[in-house]
Amino acid sequence: MFDLLPLAPPDAILGLGEAFKNDPNPNKINLSVGVYKDEQGNTPVLASIKEAERRLLEKEKSKGYLAIEGLADYGQQVQEMLFGAGHPILKDKRAVTAQTPGGTGSLRVAADLLRKHFAAAKVWVSKPTWANHQAIFQAAGQLTDVYTYLDSTGKGLDFDGMIASLEKLPAGDIVLLHACCHNPTGIDPTPEQWKKIAAVIKDKKLLPIVDFAYQGFGDGLEEDAVGLREIAATGVDVLVCSSFSKNFGLYGERVGALTLVTNTAEAAQRALSQVRISIRCNYSNPPTHGGALVAGVLNDAALRKQWEGELAAMRNRINKMRHLFVDTMKKLKPEKDFSFLISQKGMFSYSGLTNMQVDELKTKHAVYVVGNGGRINVAGMTEENMPKLCAAITAVL
Numbered sequence: 025m026f027d028l029l030p031l032a033p034p035d036a037i038l039g040l041g042e043a044f045k046n047d048p049n050p051n052k053i054n055l056s057v058g059v060y061k062d063e064q065g066n067t068p069v070l071a072s073i074k075e076a077e078r079r080l081l082e083k084e085k086s087k088g089y090l091a092i093e094g095l096a097d098y099g100q101q102v103q104e105m106l107f108g109a110g111h112p113i114l115k116d117k118r119a120v121t122a123q124t125p126g127g128t129g130s131l132r133v134a135a136d137l138l139r140k141h142f143a144a145a146k147v148w149v150s151k152p153t154w155a156n157h158q159a160i161f162q163a164a165g166q167l168t169d170v171y172t173y174l175d176s177t178g179k180g181l182d183f184d185g186m187i188a189s190l191e192k193l194p195a196g197d198i199v200l201l202h203a204c205c206h207n208p209t210g211i212d213p214t215p216e217q218w219k220k221i222a223a224v225i226k227d228k229k230l231l232p233i234v235d236f237a238y239q240g241f242g243d244g245l246e247e248d249a250v251g252l253r254e255i256a257a258t259g260v261d262v263l264v265c266s267s268f269s270k271n272f273g274l275y276g277e278r279v280g281a282l283t284l285v286t287n288t289a290e291a292a293q294r295a296l297s298q299v300r301i302s303i304r305c306n307y308s309n310p311p312t313h314g315g316a317l318v319a320g321v322l323n324d325a326a327l328r329k330q331w332e333g334e335l336a337a338m339r340n341r342i343n344k345m346r347h348l349f350v351d352t353m354k355k356l357k358p359e360k361d362f363s364f365l366i367s368q369k370g371m372f373s374y375s376g377l378t379n380m381q382v383d384e385l386k387t388k389h390a391v392y393v394v395g396n397g398g399r400i401n402v403a404g405m406t407e408e409n410m411p412k413l414c415a416a417i418t419a420v421l
């Protein structure tokens with residue numbers, strides 16, 4: 025029977041990672057998949073995580089199942105990261121959180137939940153958005169569409185267009201927003217713009233899903249939560265999909281969270297009971313290890329401080345690479361202005377390279393970036409690979 029199946033194309037992002045692995049060129053550069061690299065080009069295990077892991081191995085007594093929603097104190101820690109300790113949402117127990125396998129896992133649980141209870145609602149994503157967003161909601165059976173995001177220069181936010189798009193949506197429809205470090209463009213709304221977005225969501229009775237995959241990679245843990253907190257402050261229900269792949273460097277451990285914010289503690293418990301059903305039919309209950317490491321770091325003041333320092337170091341290195349890239353390109357190709365990269369946030373920027381240039385970068389120069397806008401992972405740049413990278417980009421421009 026399987027010989028009848030058509031051959032699917034490789035994944036737009038992870039497929040490039042595979043192609044990169046198989047490329048024999050010793051000078052190859054991978055700016056495709058969103059993984060942080062240090063100055064030596066390695067993806068390190070954070071020292072705070074190593075210590076949490078050492079402690080975990082010492083005290084772990086069982087490999088039994090977790091509860092369907094995961095570790096007991098995990099939800100509290102995640103909610104404090106999202107809203108701040110002592111926030112009224114936490115005090116009133118209006119939020120519930122489930123530990124999920126990565127941010128993708130939380131998106132899929134959310135998608136199943138929404139499909140089951142709000143089947144008629146369409147899911148609106150920014151144009152452009154992460155290559156997997158529409159696929160996840162469509163796989164759950166949800167209809168998807170796009171709202172305006174990028175302006176015609178490809179370097180900034182079309183804020184008026186975005187607001188006009190959102191204002192046209194029917195009440196009850198679902199809007200997916202990137203909390204910070206927009207993937208793939210690196211272009212985020214300002215705090216003032218978030219206020220307006222939040223007001224439109226409330227006004228038009230939309231249901232927001234906030235994808236929070238890069239908390240701490242933009243301006244800081246608190247600063248990056250401004251948009252989410254503005255939305256929550258309007259009193260609307262919110263879904264938050266957190267990923268701890270990047271900020272804890274726990275990519276392969278698959279650890280994230282789905283948080284639902286509601287209006288009452290009672291509604292929160294009802295929502296959680298439905299989330300449990302979604303999870304049970306999906307992967308039954310979450311893997312322990314990654315969640316235990318995140319909780320281990322967040323529960324210990326010293327480890328948390330160390331982790332915050334490590335997160336700041338990752339953020340600062342990325343920003344340094346943004347500047348170095350812009351300066352290097354200015355020398356090699358002064359007529360082409362890349363200074364827009366400096367105000368963009370997080371791992372990614374849209375380089376504006378055409379699909380043909382992206383292809384040529386790969387085949388002629390062994391430089392891997394994601395097509396359709398030429399998304400570059402700035403976190404994959406190093407002082408060492410910068411000259412070769414910029415020379416290759418200059419050659420294809």
Ligand code: LMR
Nearest residue numbers: 037038056057058154207
């Ligand atoms: C990315 O966008 O590169 C990351 O979020 C990794 C992934 O799963 O696509």
